[in-house]
Amino acid sequence: xxxHTTPGFALLDATPDHARLVLAGDWVQGRNPGRFQTLQAxxxxxxxxxxxVEGAALGEWDSLLPAxxxxxxxxxxxxxxxxxxxxxxxxxxxxxxxSTAVIPHQQPQRPRTSIVQLLRPARLLRNLAGELSxxxxxxxxxxxxxxxxxxGRATTRLSDFRDYCYQAGxxxxxxxxxxSVLVGMILAYLGAVQxxxxxxxxxxxxxxxxxxxxxxxxxxxxxxxxxRTGAAYAAQLGSMQSNDEIDAIVTMGISPVEFLVLPRMLAxxxxxxxxxLYADLLGMLGGAAVAGSMGISWxxxxxxxxxxxxxxxxxxxxxxxxxxxxxxxxxxxxxxxNSGRSSAAVGQAAxxxxxxxxxxxxxxxxxxxxxxxxxxx
Amino acid sequence: xxxxxxxxxxxxxxxxxxxYGSLVIQRDLNFIVKRGDIFVIMGxxxxxxxxxxxxxxxxxxxxxxxxxxxxxxxxxATADQQQAMRQxxxxxxxxxxxxxxxxxxxxxxxxxQLYTRYRPAEIRDxxxxxxxxxxxxxxxxxxxxxxxxGMRKRAALARAIALDPDILFxxxxxxxxxxxxxxxxxxxxxxxxxxLGATVVMVTHELPSIxxxxxxxxxxxxxxxxxxxxxxxxxxxxxxxxxxVRQFLNRSAAAHEEQS
Numbered sequence: 001x002x003x004h005t006t007p008g009f010a011l012l013d014a015t016p017d018h019a020r021l022v023l024a025g026d027w028v029q030g031r032n033p034g035r036f037q038t039l040q041a042x043x044x045x046x047x048x049x050x051x052x053v054e055g056a057a058l059g060e061w062d063s064l065l066p067a068x069x070x071x072x073x074x075x076x077x078x079x080x081x082x083x084x085x086x087x088x089x090x091x092x093x094x095x096x097x098x099s100t101a102v103i104p105h106q107q108p109q110r111p112r113t114s115i116v117q118l119l120r121p122a123r124l125l126r127n128l129a130g131e132l133s134x135x136x137x138x139x140x141x142x143x144x145x146x147x148x149x150x151x152g153r154a155t156t157r158l159s160d161f162r163d164y165c166y167q168a169g170x171x172x173x174x175x176x177x178x179x180s181v182l183v184g185m186i187l188a189y190l191g192a193v194q195x196x197x198x199x200x201x202x203x204x205x206x207x208x209x210x211x212x213x214x215x216x217x218x219x220x221x222x223x224x225x226x227x228r229t230g231a232a233y234a235a236q237l238g239s240m241q242s243n244d245e246i247d248a249i250v251t252m253g254i255s256p257v258e259f260l261v262l263p264r265m266l267a268x269x270x271x272x273x274x275x276x277l278y279a280d281l282l283g284m285l286g287g288a289a290v291a292g293s294m295g296i297s298w299x300x301x302x303x304x305x306x307x308x309x310x311x312x313x314x315x316x317x318x319x320x321x322x323x324x325x326x327x328x329x330x331x332x333x334x335x336x337x338n339s340g341r342s343s344a345a346v347g348q349a350a351x352x353x354x355x356x357x358x359x360x361x362x363x364x365x366x367x368x369x370x371x372x373x374x375x376x377x
Numbered sequence: 378x379x380x381x382x383x384x385x386x387x388x389x390x391x392x393x394x395x396x397y398g399s400l401v402i403q404r405d406l407n408f409i410v411k412r413g414d415i416f417v418i419m420g421x422x423x424x425x426x427x428x429x430x431x432x433x434x435x436x437x438x439x440x441x442x443x444x445x446x447x448x449x450x451x452x453x454a455t456a457d458q459q460q461a462m463r464q465x466x467x468x469x470x471x472x473x474x475x476x477x478x479x480x481x482x483x484x485x486x487x488x489x490q491l492y493t494r495y496r497p498a499e500i501r502d503x504x505x506x507x508x509x510x511x512x513x514x515x516x517x518x519x520x521x522x523x524x525x526x527g528m529r530k531r532a533a534l535a536r537a538i539a540l541d542p543d544i545l546f547x548x549x550x551x552x553x554x555x556x557x558x559x560x561x562x563x564x565x566x567x568x569x570x571x572x573l574g575a576t577v578v579m580v581t582h583e584l585p586s587i588x589x590x591x592x593x594x595x596x597x598x599x600x601x602x603x604x605x606x607x608x609x610x611x612x613x614x615x616x617x618x619x620x621x622v623r624q625f626l627n628r629s630a631a632a633h634e635e636q637s
Contacts, residue, residue: 155491236478243477244470251434251468252488253460 007033014046024057055088164267180279184286205304208287213313217280222324226357230332234353237336238346265329272325331357393442420597467537482517547579
């Protein structure tokens, strides 16, 4: 046990004219002297015109005492109660003087948002519309920048393009290999199990070839690139924002879109079809391996796969890869350029980049599939 | 350039109000920066000094008012005209603003490649010369992250003077530097200003810097949200009518108590 005396306060002799607040004991942590709210309730009842604080019986104190008295001073100022503080330890009165020297900042009243408001459909739609129009505006800027690049007037550096190609391409081989082989195997396995019921296992070859070329190869590559490269773009541009680099670019008279976005986007557009081809190849091999292990002979499988293989399917996949690459780059760069200047904001930008990129990918994929189905490709 | 042009206002701020949405940062700013001035924007923390600089640079648009460079409106100029004006400026940012993915040499060559017709070999020579000017000779192939904070500030200065600008803007050039580095930087700024004949606008609250090199200044007040004094800081230190300004420049709390 420590030998502190019990701290506390009492409001004495309360009349409408005057009241005494007596403080006593050791105001230190763990001793619970009571909170200001209790006193406030008592003051509100008696509502004296003058208040005298007497601290002669105070012992030791830590931050509790000045914190209590500061609330007291603020309340009295607000209620126009005349306050007279006597006999409190010198340190406390000095701390109190310093902490009351600057008038408390009045926070502007912000409208409260409840969960219901957040979920309001009108608001959601408005946000979505705003998001969409901002994305379109950014896409417009990028298009103008591409036109300027074609006319040779853009400030895009070839060396940047080369570096980003390297970052997006060879560095991504390992993870693309892993995902595409596994997805090919999954596709074959699922198909084989279902098709066996009809004695049609041999069509696994069609399923794997067409599924990989048109859909899974390019989509898996795009998802991996959104997480790898899209997030990296957002983080790079976001930290450039917080380091004043983007301001420096603007005041140097360089368009950030030409200088920062174009090389990244073009690099991704150049690399994605190659990665997709690679992923397609590995995906089909993975599928073949599973088919082989499920009792379909290699010669049969290869013959069937050759029938299914066509340049149309390959072309559809490659076309998608170009669109996806542009979408990933736009989502990543836009989140990065619009990022705030704190380290937390850079993290948010990276998250936002991946989330928007994946949404864009799925929506674009569905749209392209519907379009091609209507046209009959 | 004629003698009359030498004393003309290089930068003129007219009735400028700056705001983020409905939150007014500063209002009714009116001041003139003369050619050849070292002009200091001072004021307590959070009063809007850097925001004012961003308005001068055109990174933020004013709520109302106008900013004129050599008598021509910057706010109402087209993007191309603004760009033409900006090419005559050199700017260093609070955190340097050097491109972290480029070496110092690449950082300094970039404006030269963009806006001059020097040949690559000539650009290399100019880069070496600009780095030598700021005492960083031989650091061409270093990245900004590989050098110290003070060196980064000087490298940013080298990039700012790459195009021999008419106006130099500095956002807290000596913040975070030790007293010796910061006085060396002041001296460097003042020497460059004299030899380039440039006008300098800087945001700072480092008193030694202010008294060492400033020729004119404006004080932005945090509580009234406008400028409350304007003039040579050495004069304002003793003769300002505003107690807050005297207190700021004398680094004391005396005037504050007097006021309250």
